[in-house]
Amino acid sequence: MNTTVRAEEKRAGVASFGADHLFRNIGGLDLIKRLSKGRNVPTSMRSFTSLRLCFTQESFIDQLNTLSARIRDTEFPGQDVVVAKNGEHLALRDPPVDTLSQPAIILAPQSKWVEGGNITSWSWVDLVGEELSRGDGDPDLKTHTYIHYWLLARPDRNAALASLTTPDTLVVYLAFQGSPTTLKAELDWTDTCLLKLLVVVLHCLYEPGPFGMSAYVRANTESSNVFDLQIRKHRLLGLTPTYSCCPFQTRTHILVRVEGCPIGKQTVRVIKDQLNRTGKRCKEADLYEWIHSGGRVPGVAQLVLKHAFPSGPDLEAPGRCRDIIGLQEYGQSITQAGTLLDVLKILYDLVELTRFLRVHRHVLHRDISVGNVMFVPHAMDPKSVQCRKRELDECERTKDLESVCFINHLLDSKAHVYDTSLLLIDFNNAKILVNETGDETENVERIRIGTPGFIARAVHRNGPAPCYDIDESCEGPKYSATTQAPKPYAEKHPARVEKFPPSEAFRLESFPDQSPQDWRHDLEHEVESAFWLLFYWLMMARPVGLPGEDIPSGTWSSFSGEPWQRDNILRWSFMPEDKACHSLYTPVKALLRGLSAVLLPDRCWLPTDNVQSDVEYVAEVFQRQVLAFVLKHQADEFMLHKVDIKKHRALAKTPQVPAHSARVTLFMPNQYVESKKHGLKEGDELEQSEVDLRFLSRHSQASP
Known part of the structure; x- marks a missing residue:
């Protein structure tokens, strides 16, 4: 969800910048040496001292422009002069993120200031700065926020320069991309190093040198x-x-x-x-x-x-x-898919693809999320169709691909077996599960990799999910029935159908003290991420021509919260009266309930000889249920109704409640395994700061 933020509201987000107030203070001469390294910076300051500049916070912009013009005239006569302006009444176009941040000082080439010199683009800005009045707090944070945005807007730069003026001093910052440390030098307005430092800084704007990317x-x-x-x-x-x-x-x-x-x-x-x-x-x-x-x-x-x-x-x-x-x-983000039918097709194909990658290429993607699953609408002009045919024919020669069949062929036998609108990207976090000799590794590394909201709950926990029914927690986890395979699927995949025959639901007699098999990030976690992708699309989708129906704030916070909160979504968010998705999509809740029943229990608790402990089982049932639902409803209005791809459902406003502390009598799902270790029983008091209101109302009593 895109959120508009102000610079002063980003205090909690500083850690995401990677700096987290890790500023290293250096002297003015040290910074001059750093900036001058390998540059043809003028050794003589005579032509600049003759300007008789007197820098103060009030005169800084005017004096800086005078100095910039002299440097351009003497050193770079063929270049556009860099002009500094007060940003209070200016506009910056094309921000790299949705932000209301507005630097107090903006430097950009003169010709790039348009519409009366009041507007320029973030991508043309050469330096950003801030002005600080006495009593203002945390100047490093605000200036560093602008550096963050500037580096996002400039792929052609390795480093950023920024300034902060105070009533008594000038602070110059130097931040390198990929570095957790920002250098800063603070000089009094009367410091003899100040003029030379500003000459070197402006020289870097005209000639970036190693701070630019020559490519x-x-x-x-x-x-x-x-x-x-x-x-x-x-x-x-x-x-x-x-x-x-x-x-x-x-x-x-x-x-x-x-x-x-x-x-x-x-x-x-x-x-x-x-x-x-x-x-x-x-x-x-x-x-x-x-x-x-x-x-x-x-x-x-x-x-x-x-x-x-x-x-x-x-x-x-x-x-x-x-x-x-x-x-x-x-490709375009899956959020650009115009109908629920398009999304279900992509997700079916996504599971089919990740299944192939895991079994035949021994690869786990490990970051299935909204930014990495693309939608590719294929052009129907003759040239594009011919090119597409060549690509599909090329796939027919691929080793081990005969087991793959995408959903378009199952819905229409005339469609090519490899025809799909799916494009999976960003394998930066992916892992190859075989070593150099071709043997599959144990894959026991315990690193949480994934995108919040889409990461599987067990991966988020860094271990198997504790699974049980909240009202029958003394018993073992309950496993859902294996559904019958739809006819097109059974005809195309007879070996899969034979391997995973229909079966009844069952429950383990007790919760095992230890899982029979080592827990690992595996295929079922890729499938669960695909489920959260479907949930996200349904939560955000705003059907064209229908009322918006705000997203309940509790649903959004649970989706982006802790694993136990998403446990709650799987258990309770798909009842007919729930508003997690638009009312148009009420029929799809039956599918979500079926998929939830498969995802809730962890296969690690099953004996290794149980067919549901197989690495492909969750993917198999997911595909059967999605395909059966599509076959039944593919012509229905809710499947074909267009959604507004530019405007999502809004987040419902939550009434503000005075802050308070409370001791809650609660038995939390994510604490089940820990409670067994420490001998806690249901009804024992547990500290919990943020509790899902639906969970609290059903399963706890609060005392002041």
Whole structure:
């Protein structure tokens, strides 16, 4: 959900920047040396001292412009002069995130100030700054917020400069992409180093040197945010930045040209520029090559280009290297899928694909989420249809792909067996489960990898999910029935149907003290992430022409909260009266209840000889239920009704309640295993600060 935020409201988000107030103070001379390294900065200050500049907080912008004009005239006469302006009444276009942040000081080339000099774009800003009055608090945080946004908007920069003026001092910041530390030097307005420091800072704006990325060149277009990219002998023209994140960690930028940039007989449509950990066994490019090593795999992006840049001193965090990869396919977020039918088809194909990757390529994606599952609407013009046919024919030669069949073929036998609108991307967190000798590894690393809200509950917990019915917690976990396979599925996958025959629901007699098999991040967790993707789409979808029906605040907080809160969603959020999704989609709650029953218990508690303990079982039942639902309802209005892809359902406003503390008599699902260890019984008092109101009203009594 996109949220508009103000800079002063981002205190809680500083940790996400990777800096978390880790500022290293250095002297003015040290910063001058750092900025001057390898540069032709004027050694003589005579031409600048003759300006007789007197810097104060009130005169800073005017004096800075005088100094900038002199540097341009003497050192860079062919360049546009960099102009500083007070940002209070200006407008910054094309922000990298949805923000109301507005720097107090903005420096940009003069020709890039348009409409009377009052508007420019974030992508043209060269330096941001803030003004501080006496008594204002936390200046580092506010300035660092602007640095964060600036680095998101500038894929062509390795480092950012920023300033903070106070009544007594000038603070200059230097932040490197991928580094957790921001350097700052604080000088009095009367400091003799001040003039030289500002000369060096402005020199860096005219000539970025090592602070810039030479591979990026501004495209000669009317748009301010289009780049050409030079990778070895290849020049990729007209790339537009579409996404960026984590400038102080992985420093990721995505650039796109839908029409594509030719490289030999192939085409690059997407560029991903990212910092990766050095020494990583498999980088993302390696994963793409591994997956397609036996031939083209439909639904997975194709790697066309990869290039590693050497890390310069100080420009990136220790232990990271910069990699650029070029991908052939381009897709839209699954949120752009226009109907529920489209989404269910994509999710069926997603499970089919992750199942193939796990079994035949020994790969786990480990980050199935809304940003990594793409929707590709195929063009129907003759040229596109012919190109698509060649791609599908190429897939027929792929090793081990004969077990794969996407849903379009099951719904219409005339459709190609590999025809899909799914595109799975971002294998940066993926893992190959076999070692160099080809033997499958134990995969016992206990690292929580995934996106909040979409990560499987067990992965979030870093261990198997405690499973039981809340009213019968003394018994073991309950496992759902195995449903009958729909006819098209049974005809296409007879081996799967034989392996997983229909069965009745059952319950273990008691909760095991220890799971029979080691817990590991595996295929069923990929499937659960696909379920949360479906839930997210339903929660956000706003049908065209119908009332919006706000999202209950409790539903949203549970979705983005702790594992036990999402346990509650699986147990109680799909009753007919629940408003987790729009009322148009009430019929789909039957499917959600069926899928929830499969996902709630963890297969790790089952004996290894039980068929439901098989690594493919959850995927099998998920596909059967989704396909059966689609076959039954594919022509119904709620499946075909268009949704507004630009405007989602709003989050319901929650009345403010005075803060208080309470001791709650509660028996929480996520505390079941721990309670067994410590001998707690149902009804024992447990401290709980934030309790889902539905859970509290049904299963607890609060005392003041």
